Amino acid sequence: DVKVTQSSRYLVKRTGEKVFLECVQDMDHENMFWYRQDPGLGLRLIYFSYDVKMKEKGDIPEGYSVSREKKERFSLILESASTNQTSMYLCASSRDHSYNSPLHFGNGTRLTVT
Amino acid sequence: AQSVTQLGSHVSVSEGALVLLRCNYSSSVPPYLFWYVQYPNQGLQLLLKYTTGATLVKGINGFEAEFKKSETSFHLTKPSAHMSDAAEYFCAVIISGAGSYQLTFGKGTKLSVIP
Numbered sequence: 001d002v003k004v005t006q007s008s009r010y011l012v013k014r015t016g017e018k019v020f021l022e023c024v025q026d027m028d029h030e031n032m033f034w035y036r037q038d039p040g041l042g043l044r045l046i047y048f049s050y051d052v053k054m055k056e057k058g059d060i061p062e063g064y065s066v067s068r069e070k071k072e073r074f075s076l077i078l079e080s081a082s083t084n085q086t087s088m089y090l091c092a093s094s095r096d097h098s099y100n101s102p103l104h105f106g107n108g109t110r111l112t113v114t
Numbered sequence: 115a116q117s118v119t120q121l122g123s124h125v126s127v128s129e130g131a132l133v134l135l136r137c138n139y140s141s142s143v144p145p146y147l148f149w150y151v152q153y154p155n156q157g158l159q160l161l162l163k164y165t166t167g168a169t170l171v172k173g174i175n176g177f178e179a180e181f182k183k184s185e186t187s188f189h190l191t192k193p194s195a196h197m198s199d200a201a202e203y204f205c206a207v208i209i210s211g212a213g214s215y216q217l218t219f220g221k222g223t224k225l226s227v228i229p
Contacts, residue, residue: 004157040123040221041221042204042219042220042221042222043158043204043219090157090158092157092158099146099165099208100146100163100165102148102160102163103150103158103160103217104159105157105158105159106157107155107156107157108155108156108157
C-alpha cells in the first residue's frame with residue numbers, strides 16, 4: 001500500500017520565520033503535490049512536481065516555494081511565514097500523469113502562524 | 115475551465131437512512147469524475163471514480179455514484195448510513211486528456227450521522 005508521510009502533524013511558527021514542510025512517499029511515484037485545505041474553500045493546489053528538480057505552480061503559489069531533490073521527497077517552503085498561511089497542508093503523490101492514476105494523500109500538517 | 119459544485123457544506127442523516135451527497139460539474143469536454151473521503155485527522159482517500167463505460171460506479175464501503183451527462187451530475191449515494199461514514203466528502207473532476215495534476219476539487223460536504 002502506498003504510504004505518504006508528512007513529517008509533522010502540528011506545527012506552530014512565528015510570523016516571519018522560514019518554515020519547511022516535508023513529505024516522503026514510498027512507491028516511486030512520479031508526481032507529488034502540495035495542497036492547502038481551508039474550511040469552506042476545499043483543497044487548493046499550491047505546487048506540484050512531475051519529476052526530480054521539476055516543479056510547476058498550482059492555483060495559489062504566492063508566498064510558497066518547493067524543492068524536489070530526490071524522487072521520494074517533496075518539500076514545501078514558506079520563506080517568511082504570515083498569519084494568512086495558517087492552514088492544513090496536504091501532500092499527495094500519484095503514479096504518473098494519467099487521469100487514471102489516483103492521488104494518495106498524507107495525513108496533513110496543521111500549521112499555525114502566530 | 116472545469117469546475118465542481120457540491121450542494122450543501124453540511125449534511126446530517128440518521129443511522130440507517132439514505133445518504134445522498136450532491137455534485138455538479140462544469141466542463142466543456144467529457145470529464146473524469148472522482149469522489150474522495152477524508153476521515154477525521156486523516157488525509158483524503160479515493161472512494162470511487164468514473165472514467166469511461168458504465169455510468170453507475172461502485173466504490174468502497176457501500177458507496178456508489180451515477181454519472182448523468184444530461185444533468186452534469188455525479189451524486190454520491192449509500193442506501194444505509196453507518197456511524198463510521200461520518201467524514202468530509204470531496205467531489206473532483208479532470209477533463210479528458212488532462213493529467214492528474216489538473217484535478218479540480220469541490221469545496222467538500224461534511225456528513226454527520228445521528229445515532
